[in-house]
Amino acid sequence: xxxxxxxxxxxxxxxxxxxxxxxxxxxxxxxxxxxxxxxxxxxxxxxxxxxxxxxxxxxxxxxxxxxxxxxxxxxxxxxxxxxxxxxxxxxxxxxxxxxxxxxxxxxxxxxxxxxxxxxxxxxxxxxxxxxxxxxxxxxxxxxxxxxxxxxxxxxxxxxxxxxxxxxxxxxxxxxxxxxxxxxxxxxxxxxxxxxxxxxxxxxxxxxxxxxxxxxxxxxxxxxxxxxxxxxxxxxxxxxxxxxxxxxxxxxxxxxxxxxxxxxxxxxxxxxxxxxxxxxxxxxxxxxxxxxxxxxxxxxxxxxxxxxxxxxxxxxxxxxxxxxxxxxxxxxxxxxxxxxxxxxxxxxxxxxxxxxxxxxxxxxxxxxxxxxx
Amino acid sequence: xxxxxxxxxxxxxxxxxxxxxxxxxxxxxxxxxxxxxxxxxxxxxxxxxxxxxxxxxxxxxxxxxxxxxxxxxxxxxxxxxxxxxxxxxxxxxxxxxxxxxxxxxxxxxxxxxxxxxxxxxxxx
Numbered sequence: 001x002x003x004x005x006x007x008x009x010x011x012x013x014x015x016x017x018x019x020x021x022x023x024x025x026x027x028x029x030x031x032x033x034x035x036x037x038x039x040x041x042x043x044x045x046x047x048x049x050x051x052x053x054x055x056x057x058x059x060x061x062x063x064x065x066x067x068x069x070x071x072x073x074x075x076x077x078x079x080x081x082x083x084x085x086x087x088x089x090x091x092x093x094x095x096x097x098x099x100x101x102x103x104x105x106x107x108x109x110x111x112x113x114x115x116x117x118x119x120x121x122x123x124x125x126x127x128x129x130x131x132x133x134x135x136x137x138x139x140x141x142x143x144x145x146x147x148x149x150x151x152x153x154x155x156x157x158x159x160x161x162x163x164x165x166x167x168x169x170x171x172x173x174x175x176x177x178x179x180x181x182x183x184x185x186x187x188x189x190x191x192x193x194x195x196x197x198x199x200x201x202x203x204x205x206x207x208x209x210x211x212x213x214x215x216x217x218x219x220x221x222x223x224x225x226x227x228x229x230x231x232x233x234x235x236x237x238x239x240x241x242x243x244x245x246x247x248x249x250x251x252x253x254x255x256x257x258x259x260x261x262x263x264x265x266x267x268x269x270x271x272x273x274x275x276x277x278x279x280x281x282x283x284x285x286x287x288x289x290x291x292x293x294x295x296x297x298x299x300x301x302x303x304x305x306x307x308x309x310x311x312x313x314x315x316x317x318x319x320x321x322x323x324x325x326x327x328x329x330x331x332x333x334x335x336x337x338x339x340x341x342x343x344x345x346x347x348x349x350x351x352x353x354x355x356x357x358x359x360x361x362x363x364x365x366x367x368x369x370x371x372x
Numbered sequence: 373x374x375x376x377x378x379x380x381x382x383x384x385x386x387x388x389x390x391x392x393x394x395x396x397x398x399x400x401x402x403x404x405x406x407x408x409x410x411x412x413x414x415x416x417x418x419x420x421x422x423x424x425x426x427x428x429x430x431x432x433x434x435x436x437x438x439x440x441x442x443x444x445x446x447x448x449x450x451x452x453x454x455x456x457x458x459x460x461x462x463x464x465x466x467x468x469x470x471x472x473x474x475x476x477x478x479x480x481x482x483x484x485x486x487x488x489x490x491x492x493x494x495x496x
Contacts, residue, residue: 043431045406227432228431297409321430
């Protein structure tokens with residue numbers, strides 16, 4: 001008897017799919033891809049291992065693009081509020097695509113070079129982002145579909161990568177460079193999504209499995225799945241698109257005003273600038289904040305936040321257990337009046353009011369590389 | 373000898389002297405991953421068969437634990453509240469969730485024995 005095709009047959013695969021399976025990963029659908037949520041270590045140990053040593057993440061599902069032209073930074077500024085013209089060659093910045101209402105279409109990383117930019121966008125948004133970029137920047141936009149991407153994150157990431165690419169050790173945090181990694185032509189940035197020092201390494205699809213195996217063979221490195229990627233970024237206070245930010249949240253409400261320079265605030269010139277400038281001058285009505293439940297029970301995405309009288313004042317957009325914090329952590333939106341650190345709120349979980357406080361983020365201190 | 377029965381929702385119950393001890397199976401803890409939080413019912417609570425009786429949370433998600441039989445809760449296992457990782461380490465042993473005085477012993481007949489449960493797991 002023929003078996004029914006599973007829905008998994010429609011999922012895309014990264015070039016590391018066979019390696020994930022060989023490593024015993026538990027695979028789940030994520031943003032249209034068949035991705036490892038955890039390996040044999042499990043989410044908790046994978047999270048702690050990354051904070052203690054180094055973790056390797058397959059992020060090949062993310063969209064990599066190149067925008068050609070010496071004027072690419074100036075042209076891209078038409079659709080993002082980030083100050084790309086202030087970037088020196090080889091430096092990178094986090095920014096967002098905004099819509100006409102000031103909402104966020106996606107968040108992205110941009111690295112600037114003399115004659116081009118390298119852009120990395122979210123997997124779930126990459127089709128729309130590519131169309132959006134092409135609409136505004138035309139033929140200058142070149143999707144890099146032939147390249148895979150891995151992140152090597154953790155306090156020992158630099159020592160590990162230096163064995164394969166000695167120049168990587170001297171890279172500044174939030175910089176990018178074209179390097180040979182284990183003899184492979186790679187684009188390397190010193191950046192990540194964990195709050196730790198680390199790198200993202202882009203190489204041709206055909207070369208990624210060999211490189212991943214070499215990195216995993218180093219004693220400090222373990223393969224890390226999407227589960228720990230999520231708990232690491234949550235402890236680091238970093239947004240997950242589609243959860244903490246989306247088309248209904250502006251960068252001001254999302255506490256991402258630090259991504260908009262003085263010049264861009266003054267000049268505008270990006271979609272939704274009027275809305276964002278008004279919120280910058282008057283303050284937003286709601287704000288993304290950290291939420292620390294006082295007990296042991298996690299408060300997860302969707303949980304309402306109420307004041308002492310039971311009035312709903314916000315909602316959790318990401319929440320769970322922070323393995324390094326060894327307790328529950330969350331983030332979400334609250335009314336401006338309840339956004340000060342230390343404000344007491346109740347998270348409504350399974351009908352019960354759990355005591356919580358508005359908390360400063362990150363929950364786990366950032367340990368990015370300082371210097372050069 | 374105490375007789376252990378299993379539900380399709382991956383709870384086990386072992387009955388001795390009209391009192392059932394309820395936990396989750398080793399398969400269930402494996403599916404959940406690292407357990408970080410457990411919420412147990414209040415002693416004295418009346419539970420109907422299939423009611424939400426407890427909550428178990430892993431790093432990834434929250435899951436409900438249903439009671440496979442009805443009854444009144446007589447005792448809960450504080451040790452798994454204090455150290456939720458016990459649920460991963462000994463799901464079918466010391467990490468039981470609660471005990472209840474059975475409301476209707478005939479409900480046990482709806483549950484699987486070990487061999488039937490093992491066969492059921494193979495179909496998943």
